[in-house]
Amino acid sequence: MSGIALPFRRAYIIDARHDALWFLSLPFIAVALALLAHRYLPGGALVAVTLWITVPHFLITGLRVYGSPAEFARWRERFILSPILLILFAFGLAVYAPLTLVLLVMLWDHQHSLMQQYGFARIYDFKAKTGGPWAGKFDLYFNWVFFVNMLLVSPLFSSIWVRMLHEWHLPLSAAGVELVHQISWTVAVAYGLAYLGYLVWCLRQGHPLNPLKYLFLLSSYFLWYYTSFTSEYLMVFAVAHRLMHGIQYIAMIYYFNRNRVERTGGDSSLLNYLARPGHFKVFLLLCAASVLVWLALTEGAIRDLGFGVVGYSENFDLFSYSLVSSVALIHYWFDAFIWKVRRPEVQQGL
Amino acid sequence: MSLGSYLRSHITLLAILGLALGAATVEWRLGHTYGHLQPRSHPRGAPQLQGEALQELARVLQGLYPEGAEANLTAGQARLEQGKLQEARLLLEKALEADRRNQQLLFLYARLLLDQGEPPEKVKAVVDELGRYFPRSREKVEEFFAQASKGRIKFAGEGQY
Numbered sequence: 001m002s003g004i005a006l007p008f009r010r011a012y013i014i015d016a017r018h019d020a021l022w023f024l025s026l027p028f029i030a031v032a033l034a035l036l037a038h039r040y041l042p043g044g045a046l047v048a049v050t051l052w053i054t055v056p057h058f059l060i061t062g063l064r065v066y067g068s069p070a071e072f073a074r075w076r077e078r079f080i081l082s083p084i085l086l087i088l089f090a091f092g093l094a095v096y097a098p099l100t101l102v103l104l105v106m107l108w109d110h111q112h113s114l115m116q117q118y119g120f121a122r123i124y125d126f127k128a129k130t131g132g133p134w135a136g137k138f139d140l141y142f143n144w145v146f147f148v149n150m151l152l153v154s155p156l157f158s159s160i161w162v163r164m165l166h167e168w169h170l171p172l173s174a175a176g177v178e179l180v181h182q183i184s185w186t187v188a189v190a191y192g193l194a195y196l197g198y199l200v201w202c203l204r205q206g207h208p209l210n211p212l213k214y215l216f217l218l219s220s221y222f223l224w225y226y227t228s229f230t231s232e233y234l235m236v237f238a239v240a241h242r243l244m245h246g247i248q249y250i251a252m253i254y255y256f257n258r259n260r261v262e263r264t265g266g267d268s269s270l271l272n273y274l275a276r277p278g279h280f281k282v283f284l285l286l287c288a289a290s291v292l293v294w295l296a297l298t299e300g301a302i303r304d305l306g307f308g309v310v311g312y313s314e315n316f317d318l319f320s321y322s323l324v325s326s327v328a329l330i331h332y333w334f335d336a337f338i339w340k341v342r343r344p345e346v347q348q349g350l
Numbered sequence: 351m352s353l354g355s356y357l358r359s360h361i362t363l364l365a366i367l368g369l370a371l372g373a374a375t376v377e378w379r380l381g382h383t384y385g386h387l388q389p390r391s392h393p394r395g396a397p398q399l400q401g402e403a404l405q406e407l408a409r410v411l412q413g414l415y416p417e418g419a420e421a422n423l424t425a426g427q428a429r430l431e432q433g434k435l436q437e438a439r440l441l442l443e444k445a446l447e448a449d450r451r452n453q454q455l456l457f458l459y460a461r462l463l464l465d466q467g468e469p470p471e472k473v474k475a476v477v478d479e480l481g482r483y484f485p486r487s488r489e490k491v492e493e494f495f496a497q498a499s500k501g502r503i504k505f506a507g508e509g510q511y
Contacts, residue, residue: 097374174413
């Protein structure tokens, strides 16, 4: 053996143990749990995952945005006006254009999901100082190409978008759909080769690579492709995806907050309090409280606070439906700009 | 803090909402022009396809995934709409072979069995399965089938109150 040192350099989002659990193994665990849920649990399992994982991950965005005075001051106008705009807009769409609301939430949700994995991939390169000069662009297009390919070609999502096209009075024949599949696969394979070519180029040029980033991307895409190709039941994909997306987000932000408080002293008494190692239970209690509030607002429990006068009309159902959608939209919108890895205040917590 | 700074900070969001508004206008026009969507049955539900649009979708999905649950469910719905109950039944049973965990599919199948005059216990077995997999809507579903069968199908929870 000549002992050639390949330019690989490892760095972690949190640390070796946590990354192995939350970022590399979790997608496989989530797939296993989703398959078990499909086999043994009723459809309500998806509701439970939404409540236990997705709602707290919305709360964490809220804590970051409204719990940190410095962050609030940075984006003050957006944090004040955007929620009002989005709640009103979602209500209007729920009443007058329900297909548009579904389309908007679905497309933004997909974009948000792929951008989260892209963001985590950037953190791997940022912390290891790896990836060469164009890693950011290559990773961004990688996520777009392979995520969109999954949406276009998988049986699960093909059935959904073909149905949506018909709803929008844009019918496409089976031959037309197959053509879309072929084009999408061609683009994905071609881009996959270009991506591999870039990695080889990096190695030849001496730009180090972080192998964990590639393991992370592989495990994420395993989850998405496996669940969308092997089950027609949306619940399998949704449970696996929400477990991965929500838990990775919660783990990442929890440690981000701790790092930031340790390094800068923090700017918020609430976030400082939650960052203390012994206060993880309080953090979990806050998450549970957010679930109760969510249940009250969306499941009609709040009706009983209205003395039987408020909340018993069709408008309340529309309001609670639009509230669910608008909270998701607010989360997608805020996440699109508050977590940019290139921003120094974000780097403080990485 | 001026109005201008608020607007400037929302350019991207306003662009997204502008696109959505354009889509909403198209949706509103489509609904009034083609009549290919059923009215919503519940505020939280989305409008469903009907008529020729539903049949066309069924043809496309069956062409793509002839064994798939979604394709056979859609084709079954289209046949039901045309009143072809026996054809619909075969398609729904094929869909059930692919996926029994589909709320809409189980509901339609149970309703079809009832419409075809199948014995109450046969219908009840499907409704029970529906209740097991989707407990949140169990009460409403049982109430529906108890009424639709004119009391021939009885459920454990009935008459509690």
